[in-house]
Amino acid sequence: MTDQNPATEPAATELPKTFEPAEMEARWYAHWESTGQFRPERPDAQPFTIVNPPPNVTGNLHIGHALDNTLQDIVIRYERLRGKDALWVVGTDHAGIATQMVVERQMEAKQDKRTNYSREGFVEKVWEWKAESGGQITRQLRRLGCSMDWSREQFTMDPHFTRAVVKVFVDLYNQGLIYRDKRLVNWDPKLKTAISDLEVETQELKGSFWHFRYPLADGVTLDNGQDFIEVATTRPETMLADMAVAVHPTDERYASVIGKDILQPITGRRFKVVADEHADPELGSGAVKITPGHDFNDFEVGKRAGIEPRDMLNMFDAEANVVQVADNLIPAEFVGMERFEARKLVVRRMKELGFLIPHITKDKEGNEAEHDAEPRTIQTPFGDRGGVVIEPWLTDQWYVDAEKLAAAPMEAVRSGAIEIVPKTWEKTFFNWMENIQPWCVSRQLWWGHRIPAWYGSDGKCYVAESEDEARAQAGEGITLERDPDVLDTWFSSALWPFATLGWPDQTDLLKKHYPNDLLISGFDILFFWDARMAMQGIHFMNEVPWKRLYLHGLVRAADGSKMSKSKGNVVDPLILVDQYGADALRFFMAAMESQGRDIKMDERRVEGYRNFATKLWNAARFCQSNGIGASQSLAAPTATSAVNKWIVGEVVETLAELDKAMADLRFDAAANIIYHFVWDQFCDWYIELVKGNFDAETKAVAGWVLDQILVMLHPFMPFVTEELWSKMGTRPYDLIVAKWPQPDAGVDAAAKREVEWLIALVSNLRTAKNELGIAPGAKLDAYLPEPSAATRAIIDANTGAIDRLARLSSIHFEAAPAGAAMQVGAGDANIVIPLEGVIDIAAEKARLEKALATAEKEARSLEGRLSNPKFVEKAKPEAVEKARADHAAHAAEADRLRAALARLG
Structure with a gap:
């Protein structure tokens, strides 16, 4: 398809009889990449730009990657064919936690460990790993056919990218949009670092729900004379750091004791009964124990009650072992104890002290039994990397003022500067952005972008792009120690649409390809990546990072369930590529x-x-x-x-x-x-x-x-x-x-009518023959009295095709002889085809009637099952779906058989 007209026919190469994709795919991809065809030189062409969600450098291609990257490749190939300067930015994320874990596991296998090295020495080990083993997923993306600009492959730890990350941190700090604060984080006690919500997996575990009495202090009682308040918890160990009991402001049962002191029996700590809407009068006793240093809801209740975060009690160390708190009221026997062992001891001591309220059950005969706790299925957070239960932990971390940065992206979506596709995701976007929390961006790791902050011997913190700049800020005689933490990988990947194009330098590439045209992303990272790119892009570039955001769904197992390794239903896309191409x-x-x-x-x-x-x-x-x-x-x-x-x-x-x-x-x-x-x-x-x-x-x-x-x-x-x-x-x-x-x-409307008439005739005739058991190749006579002029013209012009494809030896323009016949429509024509001598009419009617009765019976049976609410509610979803599909198939078969009988008259 060229603009040229060579004098000779182009030479063709005979195609092999069999289509075999494997060799062909490897050959063509190598050719495209080696000849620079993924980004042909088109300096004057209209730009079109997309960036890939950078996969972890430790990653392997999974079915979600296959979907995400296939959609991107379809778009970039389409725009390239349309003549645009189509740039698909490609790269990988340094994946702080994942990469550090991989390298540490390899070291453990050699009886080595990270702490045997200096920080710099360990980081050097990670770079060695990346050079040898990193980037497996980029090789796999090539197998999928992704036409990315590999000549400009990016890595979030590349020097130019690191420079951009450091500048963003320093600029946000100087603008008051990054600060250090004491707040609760998701803490992984195995990895000993804060992690993001995306790295937390909730699992259902069999657990217990314990009920306890907390005595009111100073002889105070409730209106009913009760001298205690009942609280319940699935985590009894946290009561060692309780700082309040909350009740609802409108709960009349507790109105008289709001503001009064209550005691925690094991520690003897006195604290207040506080009024807070977090306590639900309809749940349990309506009273909730508040441990602000170890529960996200309690943290907010504590703040509303006037407890400053710096004063909240923290009863765990980085490995989730019990430590003494500021008021020294935790009994010595608990200090140093592992958290779940401490749980058992807390329950035992509360029971010995008479403050455990037993759970009573009755058997079928009405006999009562007493248990320490009520069994419960508990939604429990686990770290997806460390594999242990996550602990809400009160610690000092660096935070981005996400609330201020969120305003501009919300306005961009409202104004249409950013179009979210499908539009239904806008509601979710606004709901999250309007209720956004401070973004914790520090991680307690060695691999990653080191936070550019230095703590001076004068007690001040100096944030700068280099240590020399920090020293200049501090002045003579001040010794500096650098913050040991690194930045969350989402912080650096939020700069992907512009840092990959050369920012902070004002490169030609940046000027031409920012903003990007489109971002294709899974909906599951809408907030972790997409929204944060919008925040940083608008803030630093004064323009949206991309004009459109397309959010695709998940790839699920055949039965609709989520794929997971534990279920054994994960599909490897590369196996499918091997099998089918x-x-x-x-x-x-x-x-x-x-x-x-x-x-x-x-x-x-x-x-x-x-x-x-x-x-x-x-x-x-x-x-x-x-x-x-x-x-x-x-x-x-x-x-x-x-x-x-x-x-x-x-x-x-x-x-x-x-x-x-x-x-x-x-x-x-x-x-x-x-x-x-x-x-x-x-x-x-x-x-x-x-x-x-x-x-x-x-x-x-x-x-x-x-x-x-x-x-x-x-x-x-x-x-x-x-x-x-x-x-x-x-x-x-x-x-x-x-x-x-x-x-x-x-x-050409006339040509379209003519060919579609032929197609309708052949299709309908083949269907009718199949329904009546007539051999496909059987030649038949047909009758069409008084055809319209247009139909007559079509028939006259296509006698050869009608004979060859419809297998009609002739169409007589007169009334059909009397007797059984079938009728076939095409355009405005109703063609009659006699059946006498073609089939045994009586036998065919009997066969069709018998088959119809069977199909109708099966359809009625399935309709009965599907109309039974118990079946629909209690059967497995896949069983219900199969029943619906079977019903539809039998109903369609019945319709087909009725149509066949109608043809026989």
Whole structure:
């Protein structure tokens, strides 16, 4: 598909009989990358830019990566074909916790450990690991066909990127938007670092719910004379650091004791009964023990009660062992004890002191039994890396004032400067941003961007881009010690859209490709990454980081459940690539990506798209065998026959629909549009209609249409299309950098009516034959009294095709003879086909009636099950889904059989 018209036909290379993707995919990817085709030189072209969500340098390609990167590659290949300077920024994240863990595990295997080295020595070990083993996922992205600009591959610990991270931290600090504060964090006692919410996995564990009496002090009683308040907890060990008991302000049971003192029995600590809406009068006793140093809700209650964070009691060390608190009231026997052992001892001591309220159960005979606690299933937070229970821990950390930074992104979404697709995610975005909490950005690790803060012997903190600058700030005689912490990896990746383009230097690349055009992201990192990019991008660049944000769903197991290693239902995309080819997996991802919905993994569909690639391959071989090769024109060739005019018009309509779907980011629609054009219009109908009539015009049109298919399908199936493009003739350039279709043609309405009439006749006749058990090749006579002039003209012009495809020996323009017949519609015509002597009418009626009775019986049975609420509510979701599918299948079969009987009269 070029603008050239060489005098000789381009030389084609004969296609092998069998389509084998593995060798072909490896060969083409190496060729594209080595020849710089992922970012061809287009200095004057309109830019189009996307950045990949940088995967962890420790990572391996999982099915979510396969979806995310396939969608990005479809877009970037599409825009590249449309002639744009299409840049897909690629790189990896240094993944602080994950990478440090990998290296430490390797050291442990050699009886070595991190603490045997200086900080600098250990970091050097990590860099050695990255050079040897890091980047496995980037090799895997190549197997998927991702056409990223590898020549500019980025890493969040690269020197230029580190410079950007440090500048952002210092600038935010100087603007009062970064500060150090004492707050609760998710603390991983195994890794001994704060972690983000995204790194916390909630698991359901069998646990206990204990009830205790806390005595009121100084002889105070409730209105009912009770001298204690009942509290309950799943974490009794935390009572060693209790600082209040909360009740609801409107709870009349406790109104008289609000502000009074209450005692914690083991420590003897006196604290207040406080009024706070956190306490729910409808739950339990309506009273809640408050441990502000070890529970996120309690922390807020404590602050509202006037307890400063610096005064909140912290009863654990970094490994979650009990330590003495500021008031020295924790009994010595608990100090140094592991948290869950302390739990057991607290319960035992409360029981011995008479403050445990037993849980009473009754058996079937009414006999009572006493238990220390009520059994409960408890939602328990675990660190996804360390694998231990996370502890809310009060500690000094660095925070970003996210509330102030969130204002500009919210305005950008409201104004349309950022478009979120699907729009339904806007509500979630605003809900989170409007209730945003301070962002903890410090981590207690050695691997990562070291926080550029130095603590002086004068008690002050100096934040600067270098130690020399910090010393200059501190002045003579002040010794400095650098903060040991590193920055959260989300902090650095938030700079990805502009730091990857050279910022803080004002590079040409930055000027041309910022803001990015589109970000494609899983909805699960909307807040951890997407929103933070919006904050930092607008703040430092005074412009949104990207104009559109597309949020896709999750890929789930075939039964709809979430994939997890523990369930054993994780799908390895590379295994699917090995089995079916990258093109088939990519097309599956696109075809199933419906805005706002998760994708159910279905290997049969992947296999089906491998068959689709094979269908196209065989169609191209058929074209080759009939002298059809590469087209020599961007514009459609001249067409005079109806079938050639029709297929050119179908290309025009398909192209318009495809462009609209891509503009709307409807990947499923785009994939299905090109799929049906290739399979139905081109392979099934056009090739059938022109068989045996390959004149010069048809060869030119067929070659041109095949080229349009290869270009339109290329973003979805890059490998098979590039291979076919190269084999159909000599080209001046590869398909990856070809031109998007420009048919310069319209739709011929008359030709469209004529061909669609033929297709309807053949399709409906084949269906009718199948329903009545008539052999597909059986030739039949047909009758059409008083056809319209248009229909008569179509029949007269297509007698050969009607005979060959519809297997009608003739159509008589008169009334059909009396007797059983079937009727077949096409356009405005109702064609009658006698059946006397073709089939045994009585036997066929009996067969159809028997089959209909069976289908109706099965459908009624399933309808009964599905209308039973107990079945729908109690059966497994997959069983209900199967019943619905079976019901639909039997109902459709019954409809088909009724239609067949109706044909017999």
